[in-house]
Amino acid sequence: MNLDFSDDQKMLKEQVRKFLADKCPMSVTRRVLDGDEPYAKEVWKGLVDMGLTGTAIPEEFGGLGLGALELCVIAEELGRAAAPVPFSSSIYLAAEAIKLFGTQKQKETWLPKLASGEMIGTVAISEGTHAAHPRNIETAFSGGKVNGVKQPVADGGEAGVVVVAVNTGGSGEQAVSLAIVDTKAGGVSSEAVRTLDPSRENVTMTFKDAPAEILGDKQGEGWSQLSRILDGAAVLFAFEQVGGTEAALEMAREYALERYAFGRQIGSYQAIKHKLADIYVKKELAKSNAYFGAMMLNDEGAELPEAAAASRIAGSDAYVFAAQENVQTHGGIGYTWESDCQFHYRRAKLLALTIGAPIQWKEKLVSRLEAKNAA
Amino acid sequence: MDFNDTPEEAAYRKQVRAWLDKNATRKADAKGMELPRDLDALIAESKAWQKKKADAGYACITWPKEWGGGGGTTIDNVIYSQEEANYLVPGGIFAIGLGMCIPTVMTWGPEEAKERFVRPAVRGEEIWCQLFSEPAGGSDVAGLRTRAEKDGDEWVINGQKVWTSGAHFCDYGILLTRTDPNVPKHKGLTMFWIDMKDPAVEVRPIKQMSGGSEFNEVFFTNLRVKDSQRLGKPGDGWKVALTTLMNERLAVGGSQGNADTDDLIELARDTTIAGEPAIRHGGVRERIADWYVQAQGLKFTRFRTLTALSKGETPGPESSISKIVAAKKMQDLGSFGMDLQDMGGVIRDRKLSPADGAYTEQWIGAAGYRIAGGTDEILRNIVAERVLGLPGEIRVDKDLPFNQAPKGK
Ligand SMILES: Cc1cc2nc3c(=O)[nH]c(=O)nc-3n(C[C@H](O)[C@H](O)[C@H](O)COP(=O)(O)OP(=O)(O)OC[C@H]3O[C@@H](n4cnc5c(N)ncnc54)[C@H](O)[C@@H]3O)c2cc1C
């Protein structure tokens, strides 16, 4: 049995961690949150220069040809730093989607650009403040054109390529296809949408006769493709969540050691000790689920759907809880703009929603378990 | 045991309703209308409304008429609040002053202070804030360091308060200071009322995680106050502060403007889980049920307290559960409301989000509410120690002179 990363993977992780500790302290996240930059360009450039964007993209398309496990260790560090960069949209989502389901030509067109970081990609699924589903996706594709509005779209304002969930007619899940839209080809406009975490850009994206082609060239498979894409992303997001949980826990622990109330360190009170212990418990459950998810993702294992859902549920639970209780441990200072607690508070909830809320994933998980159980 | 109005209560309710109908807009008819978002405008509107209420005897209903109150009963007050809740009227900015500060002045202040301050506060002409918490301690408020030193007939105050809600628009405040650092911490405190507009008082707004700035840092540099501004005896400040804090526990617990189970039912009707209406989903139904039960539990706990008050009895300790439940519910319900919106739940825009964006705002605001006015942890300690009689945790600083007690940074 071996449920651990290799020494090379650990070295990569260490390298990313050092880079981000140096170039992406919380002051950078704060700068992006406070300002108008869509993301921290110098951090992105650094990640690109390290070759990280091409990690899991095959060599023939300009990447390093490494696997999902390498992406997982990178994700954990991006999460720890609450890094304000479009890595998840461009790599875990757009690049993976094209890599998994694109035609040879689509891969040749887009993957080298995403691998080299010269272009950012994203996916566009949501159409407002409700869950997207085959029955309610209104953005339509016909005659090579996409029409409709997607909201919110992470990193949409910067994206050169967008994989869009579209309605192509037909019934049930067959109604959905994924379309690739080149945002420079016209018909696409973006407007920033205010979110709870302004350190990550989100937009409302409007398509008006935007030229597009179907991902993989076969219509009606979008929903199942999306399901696989989101499973992979769920594992990677879970690593970000584990990294974020660890960072929030560390903040809370440090503060509990230095803050005194009633003549004692607040960390000497069981209310605080047990709170931090509870975060730790959730974090370890999340981490172990994420490790199994990583293994399934890397091997394209049969249990990927369950493992991905479990990773997502545990990761979301751990990070949101840690972020909330980190503020609580800090008392009044934790609720200020000045404090760094807010970055985890925002990011935790953003990550828990961006590729679908936990309750949707719980439903998916149990449906999957049910189907297995019946088989 | 019944909720029916007695004939007198029914008459009072009718009178209240008629007055409100004449002077305010029902929320049901107020579609599209809202209270001002601009602070100055909100203050002006709040003051105007408070004055109207005072003129009609609906401000501080249970307080004696000679103080500007309504001279009514606890039940009158309940009836008025129930009715007013149906109208779009400003509230809130007087809560700390009338709920906590003025009762402290009324209990401990010299006659002249009561004469001077109670009536204008009731009428909304002057607003008060509570200057207790300091950088070194909010839970451990008795560990405060702001110094007041006697100089003839005056006291000279130096130090800093923090998290003072409303200090930026308040006229007066009650200020807890250390007057003797050589005795154990609870024994060396003294309370004063102060003029917030004194040039020796500097108010600096603090930006909150929510983006708003409702609380402040307040600095005192050689602030001189007269001995007649003292509330209670020198060294009795802790006893005086407890009056304020007891009232705080009665004052908190409201959750105006937050989404509740009714909103959640509406949201669950408009959203889906795995393509099916969220309202049909067992997980959603269970959460709604749990939160409804919590809300009812709090409401009727409050009714039990009010019943005791109206009979002239001292309410039991049950009211101390209120904020423990309300604050966490506010956070969790907000969070869940965002979850029902799925990927769109990240949007923070009143125009785009359901319930005017209430879910996100309350999820963020609850992070502060779980801390303000006694943290979740401190409130649980209070239940365990004061109500259940469990021994307190070891207190290394309690009997030491304040200047020898261990302190962090
Ligand atoms: C099913 C079962 C099987 C067992 N098998 C064995 C066995 O094979 N061999 C054996 O030697 N023993 C065995 N035990 C005993 C077990 O180890 C003790 O019951 C356990 O350690 C608790 O000790 P206690 O019963 O004295 O309770 P106490 O230690 O008195 O605890 C009472 C309560 O106080 C809490 N508490 C105590 N100290 C603290 C603290 N510092 N902070 C916070 N809370 C505290 C505890 O959590 C508990 O809730 C078994 C117990 C059970 C229930």
Ligand SMILES: Cc1cc2nc3c(=O)[nH]c(=O)nc-3n(C[C@H](O)[C@H](O)[C@H](O)COP(=O)(O)OP(=O)(O)OC[C@H]3O[C@@H](n4cnc5c(N)ncnc54)[C@H](O)[C@@H]3O)c2cc1C
């Ligand atoms: C929105 C808001 C408005 C406020 N308005 C006012 C105001 O108008 N006037 C005013 O005076 N103050 C105000 N406060 C301050 C508030 O009362 C304090 O923030 C609160 O009491 C906590 O104190 P602290 O911030 O110093 O945290 P600390 O006391 O340092 O607490 C830090 C952590 O330690 C825990 N802790 C501390 N002691 C213990 C213990 N013995 N056992 C277990 N856990 C413990 C706390 O629960 C918390 O999790 C406000 C605060 C907020 C957030």
